[in-house]
Amino acid sequence: xxxMAVNSGGSSIKYELFSIEEEKEQSLSxxxxxxxxxxxxxxxxxxEGIKSRKEVPDLDHEKGLRLIIDILTQEGPLHSIQEIEAVxxxxxxxxxxxxxxxxxxxxxxxALQDLSEVTSVHNPPSLLAIEMFQKILPQTPLVGVFExxxxxxxxxxxxxxxxxxxxxxxxxxxxxxFHGNSHRYIAERIASLASRAQKxxxxxxxxxxxxxxxxxxxxLDISSGFTPQSGTIMSTRPGDFDPQIITYLEEKANFSPxxxxxxxxRESGLLGISGLSGEMWELEELSQKGEERAKLAVEVFVYQVxxxxxxxxxxxxxxxxxxxxxxxxxxxxxxxxxxGNNLDYLGIKIDxxxxxxxxxxxxxxSSSTSPVEVWVIPTNEELMVARETAxxxxxxxx
Numbered sequence: 001x002x003x004m005a006v007n008s009g010g011s012s013i014k015y016e017l018f019s020i021e022e023e024k025e026q027s028l029s030x031x032x033x034x035x036x037x038x039x040x041x042x043x044x045x046x047x048e049g050i051k052s053r054k055e056v057p058d059l060d061h062e063k064g065l066r067l068i069i070d071i072l073t074q075e076g077p078l079h080s081i082q083e084i085e086a087v088x089x090x091x092x093x094x095x096x097x098x099x100x101x102x103x104x105x106x107x108x109x110x111a112l113q114d115l116s117e118v119t120s121v122h123n124p125p126s127l128l129a130i131e132m133f134q135k136i137l138p139q140t141p142l143v144g145v146f147e148x149x150x151x152x153x154x155x156x157x158x159x160x161x162x163x164x165x166x167x168x169x170x171x172x173x174x175x176x177x178f179h180g181n182s183h184r185y186i187a188e189r190i191a192s193l194a195s196r197a198q199k200x201x202x203x204x205x206x207x208x209x210x211x212x213x214x215x216x217x218x219x220l221d222i223s224s225g226f227t228p229q230s231g232t233i234m235s236t237r238p239g240d241f242d243p244q245i246i247t248y249l250e251e252k253a254n255f256s257p258x259x260x261x262x263x264x265x266r267e268s269g270l271l272g273i274s275g276l277s278g279e280m281w282e283l284e285e286l287s288q289k290g291e292e293r294a295k296l297a298v299e300v301f302v303y304q305v306x307x308x309x310x311x312x313x314x315x316x317x318x319x320x321x322x323x324x325x326x327x328x329x330x331x332x333x334x335x336x337x338x339x340g341n342n343l344d345y346l347g348i349k350i351d352x353x354x355x356x357x358x359x360x361x362x363x364x365x366s367s368s369t370s371p372v373e374v375w376v377i378p379t380n381e382e383l384m385v386a387r388e389t390a391x392x393x394x395x396x397x398x
Contacts, residue, residue: 005385007090008129016382020390033064061128088389091144092122096172100149104142143389150184151177153218177222181384183212196320206326207235213312232304235278238268273297302338325379347371
């Protein structure tokens with residue numbers, strides 16, 4: 001079965017084409033279009049180990065998807081677009097209405113639209129991708145693979161907010177959890193790598209972040225909540241903070257809900273503290289040059305990740321393996337070292353030399369005397385999207 005996995009963001013579209021049979025999974029082609037809605041937009045991809053790049057100015061979501069389809073059919077591996085048997089789209093937040101892998105219909109679209117204001121970074125680009133694929137491949141099944149699916153195993157007491165019960169029930173206000181495709185991949189991969197993987201903490205650290213407690217391969221708790229906003233501080237999102245601040249700002253600064261939403265999604269986090277950048281690598285460079293607010297932003301990030309690790313070790317009643325993944329987790333040895341510092345009492349000891357050798361590849365970075373194994377594992381969300389898509393399509397065919 002030929003499956004196309006798609007991740008549509010605000011400024012980019014990532015994709016990977018898979019052939020998935022009973023016992024065999026093969027990546028046929030992968031790539032992305034980046035810098036959408038800019039004159040310097042481009043496509044880059046990889047097929048059979050060969051990387052390519054095309055400068056294509058002024059791409060938007062529709063032009064970007066059509067370019068991807070043209071490249072796949074004109075340059076291979078496809079002869080015809082009809083060879084794609086299903087498209088799996090990574091979806092973030094359908095609220096309490098849609099929490100697991102589903103064929104995309106009007107109900108799914110409505111659920112995404114209903115949460116677009118509070119998930120404004122993710123849902124609108126996903127809706128654009130759905131609209132475009134319905135035009136380009138009207139007869140091909142579209143499957144929504146939700147981030148929340150992996151977290152359905154979180155117990156009710158861990159996902160319940162201290163809000164009036166009637167409001168929570170009416171509007172579905174509860175912890176849903178995100179980065180589920182990434183954490184599920186980590187749960188499956190660490191089970192085949194580590195000597196013990198019953199109690200695992202997965203740290204997905206990138207422009208968006210979440211820390212997940214995994215027990216026996218299932219999500220037990222997650223730092224994110226009803227939206228991807230909560231948890232650890234992120235590139236432009238604040239993570240956890242006192243919710244009364246919102247009403248305070250509405251009263252004192254006369255901010256509208258739209259302005260508050262903009263602040264929370266695009267002007268907060270690492271960018272908000274530093275006033276300079278939301279990119280970790282840039283903040284580290286600026287810190288070394290003496291920029292105090294950049295240094296503070298990095299320190300806040302490390303503190304918050306470390307805090308969740310400690311909390312989840314308590315919840316798991318111990319720890320077998322700690323995993324770093326995501327753009328920062330996979331590539332930034334400095335952040336990994338800082339997060340792991342002074343956690344010896346939890347059994348976490350990172351080997352500095354091993355840690356510095358690992359960048360963008362899989363490897364164990366814990367010392368030989370560390371009771372807890374510490375790993376860097378590049379995530380593969382596209383593979384998880386393709387697997388889930390193939391599964392639901394096969395079930396429908398039966």
